[in-house]
Amino acid sequence: MAGGERVAVVPDPVGAGGRLRALTEDGVPAGAVERHPDLAAEVARREAARPPRWVWAATDEVYPWLLERSGTRPARCHDVKLVESLLLGQEGRHRRPRSLGAAWARLHGLPEPRDAPEPGADDQPVLFAADRRHLPPQADPLEALVAVHADQRRRTGAGEHPDRMALLCAAESAGALAAVEMGRDGLPWSATVHDELLIGLLGPRPAGGARPPLLSELALQIQDALGGRPVNPDSPAQVLPAFARVGVLLDSTRSHALRAVDHPAAALLLRYKELSRMHAAHGWAWRESWVRDGRFRAEYVVGGVVSGRWATRGGGALQIPRLLRAAVVADPGHRLVVADAGQLEPRVLAAMSGDPGLARASAAGDLYAALAQDAFQGDRSRAKIALLAAMYGQTSGAAGQLLAVMRRRFPAALALVESAARTGEAGGVVRSRLGRTSPTPSASRLIDEEADLSDGASPDLRAARSWGRFTRNFLIQASASDWALAMLAALRRRLTAIGPEPRLVFFQHDEVIVHTPEALAGAVCEAVTAAGEEARRLVFGDTAVRFPLETHAVECYADAK
Template sequence: MSEHVPRWTLAEDAEGHWHAAELTPRPPGPHTPAQAVRTTRAPDPAEAIRTARAPASTRWIWRSTAAVYPRLLSAGIRIDRCYDIEAAEALLLAHEGRPAEPRSAAAAWARLTNTPVPPDPPARSAAPGAQDSLFDPRPAPLPLDALIAVYEDQARRHEATAHPDRMRLLTAAESAAFLIAAEMHHAGLPWRADVHRALLTELLGERYAGGGEPRRLAELADEVSAAFGRRVRPDLPADVLKAFAAAGIRLTSTRRWEIQGLDHPAVAPLLAYKKLYRIYTAHGWSWLQDWVREGRFRPEFVPGGTLTGRWVTNGGGALQIPKVIRRAVVADPGWRLVVADADQMEPRVLAAISRDPAFMEVAGRPEDLYTSISRHGFSGDREQAKLAVLGAVYGQTSGDGLKNLAALRRRFPRAVAYVDDAARAGEEGRLVRTWLGRTCPPPARAADADGEAGIPQDPPDHSDRPDRPDRDDAWTPSYASTNSRARGRFTRNFVVQGSAADWALLLLAALRQAIAGAGMRAELVFFQHDEVIVHCPAEEAEAVAEAIGAAADRAARIAFGDTPVRFPFTTAVVECYADAK
């Protein structure tokens, strides 16, 4: 953290009062414990901060941003910077090879004082209709002196890491991410309920007065049954598998890529049903009633919700909004949506972290990355170059993938060696870290992904599990497998995808700072892996688009130092989200 930034702590006592305390500046040289030099006391966190009259640039140190910041936002208080004790504890425990230990501030204090460590509280439900509970958390209080002691202990643990500056940067970025997540929830994604209802009627048909599936789904279900010559419920995978088996076709699942090539009259209506059923169950009339209030959809974003550091959302399906439903995401009158997608983010990150001179030079050119790579060993074939890069990152080492990988290795040996080393570490059960220090735990403690490793042939299909909670919907290999080679394929990807996720946090933090520094009314309202949406007045749209590019450059400098690698964005200024792609 920057030494010149004022530091204040904010904590709640057992009686429910809130204490803000200014900490002494951290001097250069050997670590000197901070001390509280000025304290205030108030009945709630907002009043404690107002009473403190700390400078705007203050970094607030508190137990949990998710537990405190929503209450400040509802009181009209925005924070410039923070240090999230619990986010830091999770990162440090993973770095120390102890990811399964409780990560709450109370647990950190117990470990520090050699007292019984309490388990982490159960995850709070974000069931439809309960999303506003984010604004009314009830965390276990941790006294001010205990909070300061835990913070000081974490500072010492940061110093003990292999790259303290990077680890401190990661913690600062993760803390900023929780501020941004709370602000995005508070602002909400603009959502036109009338447009959404019209879309549902257009796609699904009218709803029957007596309940049941809407007209179009019922018609498709009848077509499926007619094709099989018996009554089949297409929403029940077991029923569909049994029907295909009776027709002499044995399948292992009803996923789209397994049935779309079959020669059977039920395939077409079944695929159409599955697509519409997913919309009906995940973003239908019930979803609209539960999740959209006063023209806004407010999902709860959870930074670092996966092993790689990518975000998830707790309910609402925010990271799986079908393109057709994006037509309901419409800017307010006189406002615009600035939608920005990072171009080939992960391969560019691989170039930056591997320090491969040739790869960095290619990734610094003002053109499509795969096109540029294709001129080096792939005879100008962009698709082959793309498959080679994805094969290196995801571990495809058979067939054409092996040939493409060999060509890539000849041209960019350090880049391929970087992911090869990560794969070998994973196979051997060692800890593997991103560029900034986010750590993939030992294999016995990992259970984050669903599928096997490799490059999937199709995006995830959740139509058979409409109640599935939001997860990282990237095509991520599995680390939970007992197969060492599968774990190696995961860690091969982890060092790239995780480093990209860390870079994205710095991008968001830089963009948030730029918007606030320019006095804009613009608001960050959505983030998904490599895409960010800003809702802003029309007259600010051009400045926001420029700020996104500048934030990307700044994030690259902060994360990777002096690198020629560029991180361009494809940016669209639209009134409707669906028009951006």
């Protein structure tokens, strides 16, 4: 993620051409504007000769266009839209639009155009339309890109930790490259296995929009258990009165409410809801929408969550049910290298706080077990509850007593998260290890529906406590995202060095999957381990805390767990 030559890239609105301009590391023009009739070919030529860092308005708009035309996979880029979002956060301006057009307007003291909403799963964004629409007619897109990029470089260096912010910008931009590539390559998906799983769970596929056989059978059983009168299990307005008629009063049909009820209809409804969700979220209709040519092709949204975690535009790529992981099957002669960073957030807390006791526990393969031996008489479950309570701000019940133990035995770790909570309660912001900044509270986000009102606290105080819990966890979760993005960028680079065939096909906050020829699986496993270690050094520096990645080379995703 080091510096070097930068080249600004602006494709033409139509056709295959476009313009380039070489820049210094600071963003100053280092050459004349170049026009190329085949822009993708020129990008490929330069990438093969001496890869620069490509500067463009938005990776998710420009890179698919380049990838489709040349197949070239750039080593590095600077994504203006993603970097602008990070810098706006650093400056306490989270709610400002982040597009190239908006950034250019701010530079010139003009009204800021609003960003276009993220397209939905069924919407296809018009190539480069968002930024071009936001730029006024008198603004040249290449000149605007060069000016905004130079301003971003200046602002990156103006923060409290410019080196960390530069690393975060580079990692976020590298993640954007990987996201496009994973969407294009896709996660191997077996329709045959998927069918077998669905039929085993739901029965044969029904015609039209009818319920699958097992759901229909469960609906009849629920109706019989509730007295025999017709009731639609998908309608709370019908289910709640039906339970009331048999003497069971419910506030809602949510799973936690049903689990507290000792009635046969409740267990049946829980099973119905579980299978109904499977049918709706990952059933036959889902596969027809999202699986093409034996690949599940997700649309990732980099930085889609304020903590830096990714989101998706539909498809549920980050929530593949455990039951359906058997449908993720490597191609013949290939393997899936599945790597999981276990207990990532507790290790982040240990590294950030420098707490010696927690650092010692993190040296073990199972941090919770080591913590239990150190402070909780060997009771792993109590140790886990205590550590999660510290990170998430849980104080009620047994968690409150366990927190007292944590505070005595691991004072530096507790001081870190409690300081973050106090900052949030006061309306302040906290920053991840590399500088991702928490948003400031707004009235609409300070509502905590599950807050304990018995203490008579005022609405303002309850809101402050709610935001304190958010900033407490943001500090850890966002720093975990820093490590995961740095690991992803390092792994992508190392896979490229191995050869063209190992491909990243899945990523979420603590897990990656690489699809690789079987003969290269060992090299890929080594690359994963090295990438995790590189990310540890880059993000956390000289720390004794380790971030082990448990790696499995398997034919089927389900076999890795």
